[in-house]
Amino acid sequence: MTVERAAEILAGSRTAVALTGAGISAESGIPTFRGQDGLWRKFDPVKVSSIDAFLEDPATYWTAARDRGNIALAARPNPGHAALAAMEGAGRLVAVITQNTDGLHQAAGSKRVIELHGSGRTVECLHCGRREPRSEVQARLHVEMPPLCRGCGGRLLKPTVVLFGEPMPVAATQEAFALAEQADVILVVGTSLVVYPAADLPLAAVRSGARMIVVNAEPTPFDRLAEVVIHGRSGEVLPEIVSLIGA
Ligand code: NAD
Numbered sequence: 001m002t003v004e005r006a007a008e009i010l011a012g013s014r015t016a017v018a019l020t021g022a023g024i025s026a027e028s029g030i031p032t033f034r035g036q037d038g039l040w041r042k043f044d045p046v047k048v049s050s051i052d053a054f055l056e057d058p059a060t061y062w063t064a065a066r067d068r069g070n071i072a073l074a075a076r077p078n079p080g081h082a083a084l085a086a087m088e089g090a091g092r093l094v095a096v097i098t099q100n101t102d103g104l105h106q107a108a109g110s111k112r113v114i115e116l117h118g119s120g121r122t123v124e125c126l127h128c129g130r131r132e133p134r135s136e137v138q139a140r141l142h143v144e145m146p147p148l149c150r151g152c153g154g155r156l157l158k159p160t161v162v163l164f165g166e167p168m169p170v171a172a173t174q175e176a177f178a179l180a181e182q183a184d185v186i187l188v189v190g191t192s193l194v195v196y197p198a199a200d201l202p203l204a205a206v207r208s209g210a211r212m213i214v215v216n217a218e219p220t221p222f223d224r225l226a227e228v229v230i231h232g233r234s235g236e237v238l239p240e241i242v243s244l245i246g247a
Pocket residue numbers: 020021022023024025026027030031032033034035036038099100101102103117189190191192193194195215216217218232233234235
């Protein structure tokens with residue numbers, strides 16, 4: 001059985017890491033980008049989420065972000081997030097590398113979380129660099145569009161997420177690749193594995209000798225590299241694995 005096999009592999013691991021994507025937060029009510037109910041069946045990503053589009057028309061970006069941000073800020077971790085935190089607590093997982101910007105791994109109790117695409121929980125002034133909580137900016141979006149910095153007199157604010165066309169955070173990317181290359185197991189959860197360089201991490205891990213487990217609702221382009229592939233909901237599959245490990 002695949003769930004049993006995944007539990008057996010993780011129970012014997014010493015340096016396992018998880019790589020997560022939007023799918024792990026789907027059961028918390030946050031829409032994914034791709035996949036069956038993905039947002040990009042409705043929006044063009046480059047038009048909505050690129051740095052060029054943001055700078056050209058920040059009000060349009062912030063209007064879309066207002067609704068999406070409200071969903072993410074109100075979301076609670078689901079049993080999938082909790083299962084990964086339990087694995088870390090039991091010493092079966094070294095870290096979670098995530099493409100998500102929702103902060104739900106930390107909310108579930110995961111301690112070492114590498115955010116490859118930044119965090120949607122804060123915003124930053126593009127002029128003076130001052131940061132403030134996203135929740136505070138979100139609260140004034142109905143009277144201020146686009147929202148402006150209160151520190152330097154009205155310059156543009158941007159969520160601290162990596163938009164298309166922006167560089168990846170160097171330290172987080174290096175840490176993620178170092179963890180993948182040292183990992184004896186890579187557990188890939190809820191990601192379509194089409195966004196790079198995140199999609200290179202499983203390959204880097206497997207090339208360095210890691211065993212790979214995939215838990216995803218739909219097939220990914222890297223399933224053939226995995227020893228175990230489970231096509232299911234992470235909020236159901238991960239707790240089953242945890243209970244079999246006894247974490
Ligand atoms: P993606 O949207 O490209 O793919 C999500 C994958 O999750 C799909 O393959 C889908 O089949 C799978 N999935 C859906 N529901 C699932 C469930 N319940 N259990 C297991 N799998 C499930 O996501 P991605 O690969 O992370 O790439 C999207 C990019 O968009 C990322 O870079 C991320 O930064 C950003 N994003 C973040 C969030 C978030 O923070 N929650 C949400 C949407 C997009």
